[in-house]
Amino acid sequence: MHIKRVELRGFKSYGEMTILDNFDRNFNAITGLNGSGKSNIFDAICFCLGLHALKSMRVTHTKDLIFKEGTGNVTEAHVSIIFDNTDKNNRPIGYEDTNEISITRSIKVNSTASRYTLNGNVSSKEKIEEMLASVRINMKNPTFIILQGRIKQVINMTPIETLGMVEEVIGTKNYEKKKADAVKTIEEKNQKLIEIENLIDNTIRPHLIECESAKEVYDKYEQAKREYDYVHKKLIAYDFFKNTIKIEKLTKDKEEQKSVIEKQKKELEENKEKQEDLRGRIKTCEDDLKNNQEMIESNKNIHEKQKEKAKIQAQVNLIEKDVKDDEKNIKDLQNKKVKMENNATHQNNEYIEGKNRSENLLKVYEESTKQLQRATDSYMAASAGRQMQQDGRTLTVHEKLNEAEKDLIRAQGSIKEYKMNIKHTERKLKEKSSKLAKEGNKGEEEKLKLKKLENEKLKIEKRLEACNHDPEIFEQMQVEAEKLLHEIQKLEKSIGDIRTKHGLPELDYTPPVNFRKEEVHGMVYELFKVKEEKYTTAVEFSFQGITSAVLSSDNTASKIAKYLQRTYNLLCMDKLMKLEVSEDKMIDAKRICKDVHNLMDLLEYDTKYARAIQRSFPPTIVCPDTNTAFKVCKSVKVNTVSLDGDTYSPQGLISGGSAQKQTRMLGTMKLYDALQTLKPKKEKYLNLKNEISKMSKIHNEYENIRHQMNQITGEEELQREIVSRSADNELRTECDNLKQELTTYQCHLEDAETKLATASSLVKQYKNEAENFEATKERILKEASEGLAKAKKNEAKAKKEYENFVEKFSTVQNARSTYQDEISELEEDMIKLKELNQKREEEIKCLLERISSIDVVLQELDEKRQKIEETFSEKNKEIKTFKDSLRSLEENSVSKSIDMNGAENSLKDTKRELENRKNYLRKLNEENPFISEEQNKFGQSGTNYDFEFFDIRKLEKEEGKWRKKLDEFNKNTNIRAAEAYVQKKNSYDELIEKKRIVLDDKKNLQIFINSVDAEKDEAIKYACQKVNVDFNNIFAMLLPNAGAELKAYFDTKNNHKINGLQIRVHFGGKWKESLDELSGGQKSLMSLSLLLALLRCKPCPFYILDEIDAALDTSHTQNVGQVIHTFFRDSQFLIISLKQNLFASADVLYKVSNMNGLSKVERIFNAKR
Structure with missing residues (x-):
């Protein structure tokens, strides 16, 4: 904590608002001409922090602190200090979370009272002092302030005064205060001891001697009193216990009597209701007897319904006859079709045989035609002296x-x-x-290498085949897995957007180690969706499970309960009971309106989650409108909701739907579809990943083998090339x-x-x-002529056979086609008949449903008619019976009223007795305090109050005996003298005990004083050691090649107690015998070094030094700044100085000027530093 800003208004020479802002955390200097108002800034700081010593602020009266003593327009002095509290290691207690603390003090010209505020709130001086003390700013002992004359005081101090200064710094006043308080207490104890001894010697002991003669008689009296009290207590306890039991019995009787009276009242009310009901029935029966129009109407309705039923039945019989006829026709057509199919099969076989025969005959005919053509060409060539060749030429x-010779x-x-x-x-x-x-076998070695490579390649090929792995399938699986992952991420983002948009909480938990996630099924709203959008509002206003999560079992719930990130309603599937609208209630609701639905029927869900979903919806019926919802709720006694979200409950609770339609269920519909899409994709992805994981090892092995294969193939090709070359x-x-x-x-x-x-x-x-050309020509012509005649004959025969068979085969072909057409027609007819019969069956079904509904109506009408008929025959008898019952009930009511009055009187007596006994017990309790202390023992075995073994008469006799003895003692004995002896004896014992306590307290106080002295001596020793180190180092820095110390003088009787501290100085290692050997500047440096060393003993957040360099040479003032930067890095310094070498070392310089009695301040950032 350090000073960040100081605001002055109307304080001393600062008549206008003056702000000193942005104080440096370490070294701040204030300079200005004499009389400019430099020291007034420090006075203002001390004033604001609560310093009340006016002398320290160089004034004699509070009005002197106000600008021009309040004679002008300024009548109030106001100073504020804003502290920077960002240093977490040095924050006041109670202000650990506050980064800035402000303290303000103000006084008015006509008042000596000051007004304090702390962080803008009115506060007290004590609270501010307490806050500052927690960071070692002690306003009662302000060691953090060093004024102008302090250095001269230190120079002239004696060893005892030096020791006192160290004690003042470390706060030994607390030790002295503790010791003084202890000494004062010892003196008080001594005085108390004298008083006790005087009281014993002068008052108690003489009186004890006088009363000792009555002690023996008093002991006997006390013995008799104890015996009496013992017996009397038992009798009182027995009486209390007996009355307690009686009170319990009376209380029970009172409740039973109340119950009987309530029952009688209820019976009277029921009797009254029954009487009213009977009167109503009698009136109804009498009205029915007056009018039989209902019977006529009933018969008419029955006749009309029977007529309608007969008409419909006739239609059914007619349609059934048509159905039977068509079924017979279908059967006939089926038989005909089977017969025709058999014939068609036979005809088809003939057709296939004929077709094959026709094709063969055609081939024979075509071949004979070709033979005839060749024979004709051969004959023509022979006639011209030429011969046919195999290639068709004539030569x-x-x-x-010629051709043969060429060949x-x-x-x-x-x-x-x-x-x-x-x-x-x-x-x-x-x-x-x-x-x-x-050349020999020079290449055999290379061939052997090639053979070896071929064998190795063959082995690798077998290993590759043994892997039974297709890398393309593996790559396809990886591609598919990546595609699925992308789709899953897209779906999960979509699900997250839906949750955010519609305010659907997600089940957020950190799964514990070895936890099976499948035991958590998700939030309830994720497990269903509304089938149709028109029902979403009704479902939303009935839904009560937005924060409900579904788990497999209560064991699962106990596992994850402490890992949940928020509060959820956990539904354990193994503990849920079925909760739904009963079928009877749905039937009753349907009678009121057909268009009502069980809410659960409007949801799409997995049946295994049915009970969890039921727990999130009260058993509810969804109605089309508000009026229907109200009627169904009132009549069926079930929760209802309209399509607009108006809900009704049998308990009378009604809530209206929101003016703005809710969208949460629309969100759950989208979410459900998304989750249903996501689930199989996730399963498929996991399966793929598992397959890929399983195949990865084989794939890696396959790739290694394939790599070996490629390597060996390359080596083989290279070797083959070597062999070939x-x-x-x-x-x-x-x-x-x-x-x-x-x-x-x-x-x-x-x-x-x-x-x-x-x-x-x-x-x-x-x-x-x-x-022999001529002879050959005739022979060739003859052969050609014979061949031609034979070819003509064969061609004519083949033609005739083919044409005859074709004519015969056309009949088979036509018959086959006819069969196929007829079968198709039969199939079409059967299909038409079946379709017609199906329509007729549907029509019959509708007609039968109508007949069933008519039968139900007829049964109701018939029952109604029978009741009406029975009513007429028995109506008079029923009226008589009702009247007899009414008379009996009236007589019963009179009897019950009499009984109830008697019971009420008995209840009053019971209450009266109960109250009397309670008052008696209360009185016993007040008169006998032991009852409340020992009441829990009354009637308990093994105690003095085991009443089972009490002989009450014997105890009463003993009580009388001891009562008589006490009366005798009271008549014949000076009881007062004996009682006085006992009182004095008790007083004597008490005083002796007090004396012992006072002596023990004195002893303990002396031990405490010794410990305080030892603690104080130890603190002083520690402080001297610490101050000595800093004193020497600071003095050496201010005055090079020099050193200093505080030499302790110990008490001659107590080696641990320091009586004084002498300041010693050395230069170049040579100690000075006396401080008088030092120059004035050296003494000032020594004094300043000691003061700064004492400041380091108990560091404060900030220090105020007023012209401490006044007695120093200019050459030494620069070293003061170096000391501050070296030894006080964590403290803030505010120094007033007129010497440039000192304030040149400051981080921030404030320059004060004064014009016409008004001071002003200018802040200068020391760029050189």
């Missing part, structure tokens, strides 16, 4: 001979060419083989190719030789034909 004998020449050339190629290839093969034999392999390949060529040439040579033989034979044949 003469010479043309055939012969071509064959001879081919043979020659093939022989040359064979010879050349054999020579080349021989050369390559010889070369290959010379080897010299012997190339030679072997060339040899193989040459062998293949040689085989091919040899085959071609054999074909050419065959062609040569054929061509030679044909040349020879055609030469013979050419030489």
Whole structure:
């Protein structure tokens, strides 16, 4: 905590509002000419903090603190200090959460009273002092203030005064106060002790000697009194106990009598109601006898309903007859269809056989036609001297001979060419083989490597097949999983938006370790949706489970209860009971209005959540409008709600729907659909992830094997290339190719030789034909003529057979088509009849429903008619019976009234007796205090009040005996003297005990004084050690190559008690014998060093120093600033100085000026610092 801002108005020379803002946390200096008002700022701070010593503020009267003593327009002095309280380690108690604290004090010219405010609230000086004391600002001992003359005082102090200054800093006044209080108490104890001893010696002891003679008689009196009291207490206790039991019995009797009276009153009321009911019935019966119009109306209604039923029944019978006829027709059609299908099957078989036969005959006919054409062409060619060839050409004998000779020449050339190629290839093969034999098996090693690689590749292929894994399926699964995850995230965002939009709370909990999430089923509103949107308002106003969550069991609830982030209503499915509108009530409601629904029927949900959902809705019937809801609620005694949200309960509670339609159920509908979509996707995603997880190991193994496969394949291809590029392999390949060529040439040579033989034979044949041309021509023409005649005959026969069969087959084909058409017609007829029968059955069903409803009405009408008939025959008897019952009830009422009056009188007697006994017990309790203390023992076995074993008569005799003895003692004994002895003896014992206590207190107080002295001495020693270290260091910094200490002088009788502290100084390690050896400046530096060291003993948040450098040289003032920055980094300093070297070291400088008696302040930020 440090000073942040000071505001002055009307204080001393500051007549106008003056603000000193933005004080630095460490070093602040105030300067200005003499008389400008510098010290008035410090006076203002001391004034505001509650300093009352006017001398310290350099005035003699409070009005001197007001600007111009209040003679001008300013009649009030006002000072405010705003403290920065952001340092968490140095905050006042009670203000730990306050970042800024303000204190204000003001006085008026005509008043000596001050007005304090703390943070804007009126406060007291004591409260402000208490707040400041919690941060070590002691206004009763303001050690944080060092004024101008303090340094000179320190220089002239004696060792005892120096010790007193240290004691003042560490607060030994508290020790002295404790000790003084203890000494004062001891003196009081001594005085008390003298008084006690005087009282014993002068008053108590002489009187005890005088009364001792009556002691023996008094003891006997006391013995008799104790015996009497013992017996009397037992009798009183017995009497109290007996009356208590009697009171309990009377209380019970009173309640029973009340119950009897209430019962009699109720019976009288019921009797009265029954009488009124009987009178009403008698009147109704008499009215019924006067008018029989109801019977006529009933008969008329029955006749009309029977007529309507007969008419409908006739329609039913007629339709049923048509149905039976159609069913018979359908059966006939079915049989006909089966028969036709059999015939069609047989016909179809004939058709297939005929079709095959027709196709074969057609082929034969087409072939004979072709043969006829060839025979005709052959005959025409023979007539022209030419012959038909197999390729269809017609050639003469010479043309055939020329072609055969050409074929012969071509064959001879081919043979020659093939022989040359064979010879050349054999020579080349021989050369390559010889070369290959010379090369040897140089490439065998590379081939073995290739073989080894091929075997390894084969093994890897088998391993790859053994994996039974398809990487494409695995990748597809991963893609599908990513797609599902994206869809799930999109759905979850949509669900979150729905929850936010419609104010639907989410089940927020942190699942414990090893917890099965499937045991939590979610919020109730997530488990259902309204089937139709028109019911959402009604459902919303009935819904009572917006914060209800569904769990599997109460065990689950106990597991997650402490992990819930908010309050929920937990529904445990294993503890829920069925809660719904009964069927009877729904039937009663339907009678009032058909368009009513059980609310649960309007919801879509999983049946396993039915009971949880029922618990969130009271059993409710949904009605189309407000009037219906009111009627159903009143008649059926069930909760109802209208479509507009108006709710009614049997207890009379009514609430209207909101003017603005609720949207929460619309939100739950969307949420339900989203959750239903999300659930299977999540399941599918989890299953996919599980499958992917299972397959990952196989996939990784597969990929490793495939990688090995790719690697070995590359090595194999490289090795194969190496083998193929080897010299012997190339030679072997060339040899193989040459062998293949040689085989091919040899085959071609054999074909050419065959062609040569054929061509030679044909040349020879055609030469013979050419030489015998005329004979050959006649023979060829004859053969052609015979062939033509035979071909014509075959063609005519084939044509006739085909045409005859086609004509016959067309009949089969037409019959088959006819069967198919007839079957289709039959099927259509059957379908039409079935559809017609279905319509008729539906019509019959409707008519039968009408008949059923008419039967119900007829039954009701018939029952009504029978009742009317019975009414007429028994009405008079019933009236007589009602009147007899009425008379009996009236007589019974008179009798019960008499009984009730007697019971009421008995109740009054019981109450009176009960009150008397209670008063008696109250009196016993007041007269005998032991009753309230020992009442719980009355009647208890093992106590003095076990009344079961009491002999009351014996006790009463003993009480009389002791009462008689006490009377005798009262007559013959000076009881007062004996009682006086006892009183004095008690007083004597009490005084002796008080004396002992006073002596013990004196002893304890002396021990406390010794401990306080020891504690004080220990505190002074510790303070001296701490001050010595700081005193030496500060003095060394102010005056280099110098040091100082406080030397302690101990008491000669008590080695632990310090009697004085002497200030010692050394320069260059040489101690001075006396402070008189020091110069004035050195003494001032020593004094200032000690004062600053004492400030560090109990650090304060801020310090006020007024011209402490007045006696210092300019060269030393700069070191003062260095000391402040070095030793007081966590404290704030406000210093008034006229020396530039000192205020130049400050972080912030305030410059004060005065004009015409009015002071002003200018803040200067020290940029050099």
